Amino acid sequence: MPPSAKEIADFIHARLLGNGAVQLTGISSIRAASNGDLVFVTDERKLPQAIASGASAIITGEFAADLASAKPLLLHPQPRLAFARAARLICASSARKTGTHPTAIIHPSASLASNIAIDEYVVIKEGVSIGSGTWVGAGTVISKDVSIGENCEISPNVTIYSGVTLRNRVIIHAGAVLGSDGFGYVRDEVTGRYEKFPQIGRLVIEDDVEIGANTAIDRGALEFTRIGRGTKIDNLVHVGHNVQIGEDVVIAAQTGISGSAIVENSVVIGGQVGIADHVRIESGAILGAQSGIPSNKVIRGKGIVFWGTPARPIREYLKQLAVLARLAKKA
Amino acid sequence: MPPSAKEIADFIHARLLGNGAVQLTGISSIRAASNGDLVFVTDERKLPQAIASGASAIITGEFAADLASAKPLLLHPQPRLAFARAARLICASSARKTGTHPTAIIHPSASLASNIAIDEYVVIKEGVSIGSGTWVGAGTVISKDVSIGENCEISPNVTIYSGVTLRNRVIIHAGAVLGSDGFGYVRDEVTGRYEKFPQIGRLVIEDDVEIGANTAIDRGALEFTRIGRGTKIDNLVHVGHNVQIGEDVVIAAQTGISGSAIVENSVVIGGQVGIADHVRIESGAILGAQSGIPSNKVIRGKGIVFWGTPARPIREYLKQLAVLARLAKKA
Amino acid sequence: MPPSAKEIADFIHARLLGNGAVQLTGISSIRAASNGDLVFVTDERKLPQAIASGASAIITGEFAADLASAKPLLLHPQPRLAFARAARLICASSARKTGTHPTAIIHPSASLASNIAIDEYVVIKEGVSIGSGTWVGAGTVISKDVSIGENCEISPNVTIYSGVTLRNRVIIHAGAVLGSDGFGYVRDEVTGRYEKFPQIGRLVIEDDVEIGANTAIDRGALEFTRIGRGTKIDNLVHVGHNVQIGEDVVIAAQTGISGSAIVENSVVIGGQVGIADHVRIESGAILGAQSGIPSNKVIRGKGIVFWGTPARPIREYLKQLAVLARLAKKA
Numbered sequence: 001m002p003p004s005a006k007e008i009a010d011f012i013h014a015r016l017l018g019n020g021a022v023q024l025t026g027i028s029s030i031r032a033a034s035n036g037d038l039v040f041v042t043d044e045r046k047l048p049q050a051i052a053s054g055a056s057a058i059i060t061g062e063f064a065a066d067l068a069s070a071k072p073l074l075l076h077p078q079p080r081l082a083f084a085r086a087a088r089l090i091c092a093s094s095a096r097k098t099g100t101h102p103t104a105i106i107h108p109s110a111s112l113a114s115n116i117a118i119d120e121y122v123v124i125k126e127g128v129s130i131g132s133g134t135w136v137g138a139g140t141v142i143s144k145d146v147s148i149g150e151n152c153e154i155s156p157n158v159t160i161y162s163g164v165t166l167r168n169r170v171i172i173h174a175g176a177v178l179g180s181d182g183f184g185y186v187r188d189e190v191t192g193r194y195e196k197f198p199q200i201g202r203l204v205i206e207d208d209v210e211i212g213a214n215t216a217i218d219r220g221a222l223e224f225t226r227i228g229r230g231t232k233i234d235n236l237v238h239v240g241h242n243v244q245i246g247e248d249v250v251i252a253a254q255t256g257i258s259g260s261a262i263v264e265n266s267v268v269i270g271g272q273v274g275i276a277d278h279v280r281i282e283s284g285a286i287l288g289a290q291s292g293i294p295s296n297k298v299i300r301g302k303g304i305v306f307w308g309t310p311a312r313p314i315r316e317y318l319k320q321l322a323v324l325a326r327l328a329k330k331a
Numbered sequence: 332m333p334p335s336a337k338e339i340a341d342f343i344h345a346r347l348l349g350n351g352a353v354q355l356t357g358i359s360s361i362r363a364a365s366n367g368d369l370v371f372v373t374d375e376r377k378l379p380q381a382i383a384s385g386a387s388a389i390i391t392g393e394f395a396a397d398l399a400s401a402k403p404l405l406l407h408p409q410p411r412l413a414f415a416r417a418a419r420l421i422c423a424s425s426a427r428k429t430g431t432h433p434t435a436i437i438h439p440s441a442s443l444a445s446n447i448a449i450d451e452y453v454v455i456k457e458g459v460s461i462g463s464g465t466w467v468g469a470g471t472v473i474s475k476d477v478s479i480g481e482n483c484e485i486s487p488n489v490t491i492y493s494g495v496t497l498r499n500r501v502i503i504h505a506g507a508v509l510g511s512d513g514f515g516y517v518r519d520e521v522t523g524r525y526e527k528f529p530q531i532g533r534l535v536i537e538d539d540v541e542i543g544a545n546t547a548i549d550r551g552a553l554e555f556t557r558i559g560r561g562t563k564i565d566n567l568v569h570v571g572h573n574v575q576i577g578e579d580v581v582i583a584a585q586t587g588i589s590g591s592a593i594v595e596n597s598v599v600i601g602g603q604v605g606i607a608d609h610v611r612i613e614s615g616a617i618l619g620a621q622s623g624i625p626s627n628k629v630i631r632g633k634g635i636v637f638w639g640t641p642a643r644p645i646r647e648y649l650k651q652l653a654v655l656a657r658l659a660k661k662a
Numbered sequence: 663m664p665p666s667a668k669e670i671a672d673f674i675h676a677r678l679l680g681n682g683a684v685q686l687t688g689i690s691s692i693r694a695a696s697n698g699d700l701v702f703v704t705d706e707r708k709l710p711q712a713i714a715s716g717a718s719a720i721i722t723g724e725f726a727a728d729l730a731s732a733k734p735l736l737l738h739p740q741p742r743l744a745f746a747r748a749a750r751l752i753c754a755s756s757a758r759k760t761g762t763h764p765t766a767i768i769h770p771s772a773s774l775a776s777n778i779a780i781d782e783y784v785v786i787k788e789g790v791s792i793g794s795g796t797w798v799g800a801g802t803v804i805s806k807d808v809s810i811g812e813n814c815e816i817s818p819n820v821t822i823y824s825g826v827t828l829r830n831r832v833i834i835h836a837g838a839v840l841g842s843d844g845f846g847y848v849r850d851e852v853t854g855r856y857e858k859f860p861q862i863g864r865l866v867i868e869d870d871v872e873i874g875a876n877t878a879i880d881r882g883a884l885e886f887t888r889i890g891r892g893t894k895i896d897n898l899v900h901v902g903h904n905v906q907i908g909e910d911v912v913i914a915a916q917t918g919i920s921g922s923a924i925v926e927n928s929v930v931i932g933g934q935v936g937i938a939d940h941v942r943i944e945s946g947a948i949l950g951a952q953s954g955i956p957s958n959k960v961i962r963g964k965g966i967v968f969w970g971t972p973a974r975p976i977r978e979y980l981k982q983l984a985v986l987a988r989l990a991k992k993a
Contacts, residue, residue, distance in 0.1 A: 027529055029553040080528070081517040087529040103436065105765065105782050120436050120454045121470075123782045123800040123818075138454040138472045139488070139783075141800045141818035141836075155511070156454075156472035156490045157801070159818045159836035159875075171527075174472075174490035174508040175545065177836040177875035180817070183896040183914065186743040192928065193892050193910055196833075196872065197742070198689055198749040210527065213490075213508035213547035214567075214837065216875035216897040216915075222691040230524050234514040235547040235569045236587075236876075238897045238915040238933075248524055252514065253547075253569040254587045254605075256898075256916045256933050266523065271569075271587050272605045272623075274916075274934045274952050290605050290623045290640050292934075292952045308640075309952050309970075310983075320990040321641075327658075327989070328651040358860055360884040411859070412848040418860040434767065451767050451785045452801075469785040469803045470819070486842070487785075487803040487821045502858075505803075505821035505839040506876065541858065544821075544839035544878035545898075561855050565845040566878040566900045567918075579855055583845065584878075584900040585918045585936075597854065602900075602918050603936045603954075621936050621954045621971050639971075652972075658989070659982040 003089050005057045005072040008038070011089050012082040014059065018072035022056050027087045030055065038090060040083035059083045096135050104136075119156070131168065143179075149207075161219060164203045173213040173235070179203040182218040182241025182259060197221060199241060206230075212237065212253065221259075228265070240277070252289070274309070288314060334420050336388045336403040339369070342420050343413040345390065349403035353387050358418045361386065369421060371414035390414045427466055435467075450487070462499065474510075480538075492550060495534045504544040504566070510534040513549040513556075513572025513590060528552060530572060537561075543568065543584065552590075559596065571608070583620070605640070619645060665751050667719045667734040670700070673751050674744040676721065680734035684718050689749045692717065700752060702745035721745045758797050766798075781818070793830065805841075811869075823881060826865045835875040835897070841865040844880040844903025844921060859883060861903060868892075874899060874915065883921075890927070902939070914951065936971070950976060 003011070006020030025036035030046065033039050033055035040059040041050045050058050051069050058064075059074045059082050067073065076082035100106070100118040110124050113132035118124070120138040128142050131150035136142070140158040148154070149168035158172050161179030172178070181199035188195060201220020205227045211217070212235035219225055221241045227233070228246040234253035239245070243257050246265035251257075255269050258277040263269070267281050270289030275281065279293045284302030292309030293299060299306055305314040312320075334342070337351030356367035361377065364370050364386035371390040372381045378398065381389050388403045389395075390410045398404065407413035431437070431449040441455050444463035449455070451469040459473050462481035467473070471489040479485070480499035489503050492510030503509070512530035519526060532551020536558045542548070543566035550556055552572045558564070559577040565584035570576070574588050577596035582588075586600050589608040594600070598612050601620030606612065610624045615633030623640030624630060630637055636645040643651075665673070668682030687698035692708065695701050695717035702721040703712045712720050713731050720726075721736045721744050729735065738744035762768070762780040772786050775794035780786070782800040790804050793812035798804070802820040810816070811830035820834050823841030834840065843861035850857060863882020867889045873879070874897035881887055883903045889895070890908040896915035901907070905919050908927035913919075917931050920939040925931070929943050932951030937943065941955045946964030954971030955961060961968055967976040974982075 027531065027553065032554055078517070078520060081519055081526060084517045084526045084528045087531075091529065091531070120472075121452050121783050121801070137490075139452070139470055139490075139801055139819070141782075143818075155492075156474075157470070157488055157506075157508075157819055157837075159799075159801075161817075161836070171512075173511045173547075174492070175488075175506055175547070175819075175837055175876065177819075177897075180835045180875040180897065181833075181872075183874065183894065185894055185912070186740070186746045188743055189740060193870075194894055194912065195743060195746045197746045198753065200689065200749075200753070208524075210512075212514065213511040213549075214506065214545050214876050214898075216835075216837070218875075218897070222689065223694055232514070232516055232525055235508075235511065235549070236545075236567060236898060240915065250516070250525065252589070253571065254585065254916065258914070258933060271589060271607070272603070272934070276933070276951055289607055289625075290621075290952075294951075316987075316990065319993065320986050323990045323993045324651050324655060324986060325647075328647065328654045331650065331654050358862065358884065363885055409848070409851060412850055412857060415848045415857045415859045418862075422860065422862070451803075452783050468821075470783070470801055470821075486823075487805075488801070488819055488837075488839075502843075504842045504878075505823070506819075506837055506878070539855075541843075543845065544842040544880075545837065545876050563845070563847055563856055566839075566842065566880070567876075567898060581847070581856065583920070584902065585916065602920060602938070603934070620938055620956075621952075655982050655986060656978075659978065659985045662981065662985045 002036070005074065008057075008086045008089060009074045012059075012074070012076060012085045014074035014076040014082055015062075015065075016072060016074055017065070018069060020072060022072050024057055024086075024090055027083070027090055028055065038083070038086055040079045042079050059086060101138075113150070125162070137174070146179075155213075161203075163219065164205070166205045167207045167209075167229075169208050170205050171210040173211060173215070175214040176211050177216045178205070178211070179219040180216055182221050184221050184241060184259070201225070201241065203227075206247075209233070215239075218243075218259075234271070246283070258295075287311060333367070336405065339388075339417045339420060340405045343390075343405070343407060343416045345405035345407040345413055346393075346396075347403060347405055348396070349400060351403060353403050355388055355417075355421055358414070358421055359386060369414070369417055371410045373410050390417060432469075444481070456493070468505070477510075486544075492534075494550065495536070497536045498538045498540075498560075500539050501536050502541040504542060504546070506545040507542050508547045509536070509542075510550040511547055513552050515552050515572060515590070532556070532572065534558075537578075540564070546570075549574075549590075565602070577614070589626075618642060664698070667736065670719075670748045670751060671736045674721075674736065674738060674747045676736035676738040676744055677724075677727075678734060678736055679727070680731060682734060684734050686719055686748075686752055689745070689752055690717065700745070700748055702741045704741050721748060763800075775812070787824070799836070808841075817875075823865075825881065826867070828867045829869045829871075829891075831870050832867055833872040835873060835877070837876040838873050839878045840867070840873070841881040842878055844883050846883050846903060846921070863887070863903065865889075868909075871895070877901075880905075880921075896933070908945070920957075949973060 002025045009016035028037035033053040039055040104118045104122040106124040107126040109126045111129040117135040125144045127145040133151040137156035143162040155174040164179035184197035185194035202224040206229040215237045217239040218241040231249040238256040240259040242260040245263045251269045252271035255273040257275045262280040264283040268286045274292040276295040282300045286305045288307035291311040307314045308317040333356045340347035359368035364384040370386040435449045435453040437455040438457040440457045442460040448466040456475045458476040461479045464482035468487035474493040483501045486505040495510035515528035516525035533555040537560040546568040548570040549572040562580040569587040571590040573591040576594045582600045583602035586604040588606045593611040595614040599617045605623040607626040613631045617636045619638035622642040638645045639648040664687045671678035690699035695715040701717040766780045766784040768786045769788040771788045773791040779797040787806045789807040795813035799818035805824040814832045817836040826841035846859035847856035864886040868891040877899040879901040880903040893911040900918040902921040904922040913931045914933035917935040919937045924942040926945040930948045936954040938957040944962045948967045950969035953973040969976045970979040
């Protein structure tokens, strides 16, 4: 049974105006909405368009309280957030079936909760443990002594090296590699050749982390790499060995974080940013896309945007760009 | 039977000089050419070297019309293009065999054309359709309701998420991920934590697109991501949710295109370029390697090269670099 | 039997002080060391901490020769290097078992040495050869006519295209793609459309190369791509067609090297560096992170660091940055 507008309002703690019995079977953008769809509006000017759309209900803000609408309205102080939560309820009906495909190869020493879904050609090695509600997509390889918590979603063709820990509700997208060897070598001063430094540490990924497609995260060399609770990492990101990433950090696509860097809580990192080894990005700093932080630097400033290579406060950087443009125009 | 020089000349609409009966069994660079090989020459000064090489025939321009050559010459206004086409004819003889490997797991509801090749350990889920002449390499996972056209080539270990559409003659290289969730979260202003915004849109890849190894392309959030006809994308490229890429666009390796950006027809994008969200690159613009386009910008100028971060017309940028270098020398 | 301090000292050619009979069962950082662990110290000031730690033996320099220590000391001119070598001896006891998993699909024409390890769902096509001591991880696909030497380690979900050669002791991390088609097209001047230029060359990876997770290396177009002996490549690196990389080169994560570039011996390349097509980086040059080398440039200077885009000697670049900052402050 799809949820009603009333059930959704209760679930997201919204104030319901209008017919609460309307059933919602899907979510949509306003433009593509059809019967049964829930949409959301954060900008008052888009309300008429939403009301005129094919949608069956609208999540919006208190600014719509006095509006005449034939569609039920669900009023919430954060409509976009409320919509994201409502979507979980609506889409839950199409949830994955549990069960283990007969082609999955699971080592007898692995400890798997009962209501999990293990797809075709998954390989699970000795000593692995997987918590209830977790899904492992086809072709994924989970090496020795990996520990995976509850309600994780691991897409197809992921590789998890030995000794990695995923806590609960971790989402891993296809092609991601977790726990690969870090890039550590010792140069023999006599021969000039590089020898591999041991990479035997661990990788811990805490609750509610999401990791994008084809991202690669290295294990620690001798100790561990850590991705903190609630952190979101986009596609094709590189995280080197011994890196410590805090909680609620956002890292956009193709950013690279070198060995032993520290990224504190609530940092926001744009795409293609480069963070060199042993850097510390302090809590709440914001790094603009493509900026670069040289080795051993400390970036400090809650809510301050840094940009450029080497990264400077954005006001400074923009002023430098403006000065240079003016000089070049005169030249 | 390998094709003769005459058959190739007919196929590529070239003017044949010399012995048309010579059979061509391979293609080669001039340097490595041996008996049976076809080579090409675009630069008149390289003709003597080609004639002296081990090759059995030469594709070249009208500038060679009066030349005495013991080897057959195939004259074409675009020798490199003609060579690329001829290569298809010569290499067709070594084409893939059709058939489905017994270890491929194909859902009974999938609709597969008869003359396709499905390799070892491929997984094809419910509702998938695949057109004739298409090859799916070993270990590739094709999720629910994916639609793949005719004569596509999908390399090993590719992951295609549910609801993705590939039209005809699409080439996907190994490790690519198509249709992964976009990077969309809503920050709860009360708790400071991020919640996942639904990523349930689609991805459409049109005819004749090629996508490089380990590239990741996200589905739309609520609507769709589109890669237009004839567009070529290199390795390790990131394309975010809702991105609209036009026709005949070229995107070099490691470029990242953020959510909701628009790239119009015939744009050329160098390697490691960063395009922020909601940018529009208008038709025919050229973005130099590593350049960066900040959010919401519009880049306009057919045939104009832009460079730097933030990207400027290259003449402007080079002038700025020169002015700065001069000032530093004086300082 | 785990090795004794005496056996390790002999293996790494270190001078042993103290009890050589102590057995070493693991390696560790000083901070995490427990009984049985070997640690190393390069900085004299950290010696007391190492001696006070739980470790059972310490590799260090001659500066510790006069020290009173209850733990055995192994003195070596390059303690870090000696530790890396000792780690190999200690960790060898937990080496992989040999054998071929019954689900591996191996073409009858493949030629495999006897003491190798082939894991679950590996696919090995016709004409492949694999030398003794090599491990192939689960889900890896090895195409036609690939040649792999002795004692290689190929992680799970790797894809190797046809005709690629790996010499001995090559390490490939998960998700890497070797030998994919290069990014080569010819634009038809009449229609404006791109046609694929043939990509039929080879890729040769020499002894002792290591290649990171999700890195992609293209085959040659008509000739070959080469990665020289002892070169180390990090995660998510792109190497284009026809690229020639010398020996003992170090390439950090997310760097991209475009078609036909040449990187000579002992070059050091930081992360996210972009090297355009037909560039030559001469022996011993060092490229700072995120620097960019435009097409056809030659970078020369053993031991000289280059930085910025376009890359300049770092002193020049830093001076330019300083001049610009000063001007902006005055403005």
